[in-house]
Amino acid sequence: ACTTDDIVLLGYMLDDKDNSVKTQALNTLKAFSGIRKFRLKIQEHSIKVLELISTIWDTELHIAGLRLLNNLPLPDYVHPQLRRVMPALMEILQSDYILAQVQAVRLLSYLAQKNDLLYDILNCQVHSNFLNLFQPTQPGSLLYEVLVFAERLSEGRNAPHYRAVKWHYNEQSLHESLFGEESRLADRLLALVIHPEEDVQIQACKVIVSLQYPQDLRSRPSSCQPSRSYFK
Known part of the structure; x- marks a missing residue:
């Protein structure tokens, strides 16, 4: 044994x-x-x-x-090391090896739910073509996981305790790529709403909802107002 x-x-x-x-x-x-x-x-x-x-x-x-x-x-004592390896995880996510990418984004999605790591993830530098991960031509397994990641990031940044702080992001950050003024994420998401795989469609819709309506507003539908018009 x-x-x-x-x-x-x-x-x-x-x-x-x-x-x-x-x-x-x-x-x-x-x-x-x-x-x-x-x-x-x-x-x-x-x-x-x-x-x-x-x-x-x-x-x-x-x-x-x-x-x-x-x-x-992963226990809390690992978090300092996780901060140090965040750039490497992001590089693996942006590589061309699907199995590694899927595993990397699953880990990042899990870490995005940790309050003390969210900013480190959002401020991590990414390539200028990061949004290619949301192209409809990507494998459905990767698309789904990337969309889950985007939803968790969106919900995390819209949480009241996170919005209570004025965060600063570098120009090449994941935050700017996904949520910045120049982001083309909305276009990518709209294309995925008609994706042939249903789980990708549903997850794309979830990201759209999380972008339009912060979580605290979604519990009060009558008072919902878009936090920002991503989808004009």
Whole structure:
């Protein structure tokens, strides 16, 4: 039977010089992470896993590491490291490897729900063509996850406690790409409302609603007024 000693051994394998060995160890840890008694022990390797995916550009390693992280509850003490690796996660999201992109955006969507990380995500620098991720030609699996991410960001930035602070974003930030005055997100969303995959259609509509009506207004339909006219 497997024991915590096996988890410790797999942890040592994460320091192996061979990336394929690291990847194999990550995949095995992912398998073990489904067993409750091992989860806390595996959590101890979270910072190491984040370090690996942010310092080694290897798609298989990224997929394995991100799958593991997405299968674990990430404790608050990992948040400082998460801030440091945010640019790497954003780069993986903007790569051309669908499986890695899907895993990266799932993790980012989870982190976007953490109040102390939301600004770091929104202010993260992205490529000028970031909105290409919302093109109808993207695989449905990626489109859906990117739309979930956009909805969570939209809801997070519209939350009263977030709006209570005057945040400043850099010009190349994710915030400006998605929600800035020059953003073309509205055009992308309208094109996705007629996407052939129903879950993509529905999620695109959810993002549109979250952009038009902040969450606190949606609970009071009679007083709903668009916070800003994205869709004229």
